[in-house]
Amino acid sequence: MRKRANWLAKVLLLGLFASLWYRNQIAAAADLPSPGYSALSGTLLERAESNAARIKALVENGALPKSRLDQAEAAVADARDEAILARTLYGTATVQDMTPADAQLMTEAAQHRVDTQAKFVAQRRALLDQGILSKSEFSSAQDELDSRQRTLDLAHTRANLLDQLRQMAA
Secondary structure: OHHHHHHHHHHHHHHHHHHHHHHHHHHHHHHOOOOHHHHHHHHHHHHHHHHHHHHHHHHHOOOOOHHHHHHHHHHHHHHHHHHHHHHHOOOOOOHHHOOHHHHHHHHHHHHHHHHHHHHHHHHHHHHHHOOOOOHHHHHHHHHHHHHHHHHHHHHHHHHHHHHHHHHHHO
């Protein structure tokens, strides 16, 4: 009877371990962007470029202020950086497939996105300090900055890994 209880306990523990491992694998897979993410970022880049061209024509005709064109061009730059990150950082290519130029492009794109969002957060902080903006509106901008900073950290980690692999191969 005692042997059967020990065997049953081992089977239950093994089943529990297997279910926890499987759940962690699913959670890890859910964190990765889908293969369609690169296509989506390409589509968003095309949309941002066509929107900027439309706004440029409206600004030239005097229908919109130049500040709207500046915003549209910033959106194009952000979409371009996101497309670079989708290909290099989030894409299906492995570190071994990356070139040093790809790594540099990836880290520059991530840094540009952080710098752009940091400027936006600084502008929002000024509005928050003046009482014009609510804390909840400010927190969304700050959360986006935090997300972009984590992406930059990941880009640096991947670039460092590439350097280490190249040094080990040499």
